Amino acid sequence: MASGGGGHSPIEQFALQTLMPLKVFGIDASITNSTVFMIGAVGLICTFLHFATQNASVVPGRLQSAAEMVYDFVAGTVRDNLDDGHEGKKFLPFVFALFAFVLVCNFLGMIPGFFTVTSHIVITAALALLVISAVLIYGFAKHGVSFLKLFVPSGVPAWLLPILVPIEIISFVSRPVSLSVRLFANMLAGHIALKIFAGFVGTLLAAGAWSILSPLPLALTTALTALELLVAFLQAYVFAVLTCVYLSDAVHGAH
Amino acid sequence: MDPIAAKYIGAGIACLGMAGAGIGLGNLFGQFLAGALRNPSAADGQRGTLLLGFALTEALGIFSLLIALLLLFAV
Numbered sequence: 157m158a159s160g161g162g163g164h165s166p167i168e169q170f171a172l173q174t175l176m177p178l179k180v181f182g183i184d185a186s187i188t189n190s191t192v193f194m195i196g197a198v199g200l201i202c203t204f205l206h207f208a209t210q211n212a213s214v215v216p217g218r219l220q221s222a223a224e225m226v227y228d229f230v231a232g233t234v235r236d237n238l239d240d241g242h243e244g245k246k247f248l249p250f251v252f253a254l255f256a257f258v259l260v261c262n263f264l265g266m267i268p269g270f271f272t273v274t275s276h277i278v279i280t281a282a283l284a285l286l287v288i289s290a291v292l293i294y295g296f297a298k299h300g301v302s303f304l305k306l307f308v309p310s311g312v313p314a315w316l317l318p319i320l321v322p323i324e325i326i327s328f329v330s331r332p333v334s335l336s337v338r339l340f341a342n343m344l345a346g347h348i349a350l351k352i353f354a355g356f357v358g359t360l361l362a363a364g365a366w367s368i369l370s371p372l373p374l375a376l377t378t379a380l381t382a383l384e385l386l387v388a389f390l391q392a393y394v395f396a397v398l399t400c401v402y403l404s405d406a407v408h409g410a411h
Numbered sequence: 412m413d414p415i416a417a418k419y420i421g422a423g424i425a426c427l428g429m430a431g432a433g434i435g436l437g438n439l440f441g442q443f444l445a446g447a448l449r450n451p452s453a454a455d456g457q458r459g460t461l462l463l464g465f466a467l468t469e470a471l472g473i474f475s476l477l478i479a480l481l482l483l484f485a486v
Contacts (some may be wrong), residue, residue, distance in 0.1 A: 162459040167484045173454060338470040341477040348480050 237400035262388035295406035432472025
């Protein structure tokens with residue numbers, strides 16, 4: 157994202173700041189605020205899961221049951237949308253890692269002053285490409301060339317195929333695009349809207365007699381924050397569900 | 412036309428896309444309520460699907476809002 161030029165531009169909050177310049181084989185691998193928050197998110201997840209499962213007992217404590225709830229939630233999603241047998245279990249760690257990473261990044265971004273990692277399309281596009289590469293690699297490894305039958309809907313008259321096959325291919329190619337843009341756009345637009353409505357409070361306070369109205373945008377900002385918390389969770393869930401749906405194509409092949 | 416004015420007009424037009432998301436969300440929750448009131452015992456099981464549909468529909472409206480915001484702040 158381009159950084160806002162001075163003042164209090166609503167997209168200023170998404171600016172990348174290089175904290176420690178670093179070059180690895182001519183590639184810019186500097187430590188930025190984005191990197192710090194990604195490491196923080198992964199560290200948070202690992203610490204939480206480590207302490208939650210450290211003294212695992214049959215009757216779970218508070219921390220352990222929280223971790224079990226998250227696990228059950230993702231496992232249920234995988235069971236319903238991917239495969240309820242052995243192959244679903246194989247992909248559970250992958251889906252769990254994606255879900256946990258996106259969820260914690262979204263929630264960290266909701267803390268004022270914190271950087272939202274998932275508001276940059278480069279991050280979400282990398283995640284989406286990871287998912288689609290997994291689909292392609294696993295699909296071709298399991299079904300071989302017949303995985304391409306995915307693009308040929310069964311039970312369709314032959315004269316329709318020249319129209320339907322390109323449509324199927326386009327819809328497949330647009331999957332990583334929509335997967336990444338959905339997450340990034342939700343986070344970006346949500347944070348910009350929050351910032352704009354918060355800016356109204358300040359504008360109204362400085363507007364003399366109109367300042368009596370300033371609690372209105374404040375209340376709206378509070379309500380928006382609640383909505384954004386819901387969206388932060390829902391988008392992580394949607395990302396996990398769609399990952400499962402796409403992976404189930406690779407697992408089950410053409411129907 | 413003044414390019415600044417064109418930018419703001421474009422942002423306004425881009426926001427019209429959110430009307431579609433509004434129709435979609437109204438449909439979604441309306442149909443859910445209609446179904447849930449007919450068979451309240453089955454409603455709880457479909458809450459996840461409802462929220463999934465909400466997120467998918469809302470995302471499309473967000474896309475057009477994103478275009479408007481990009482026009483306003485990034486172009």
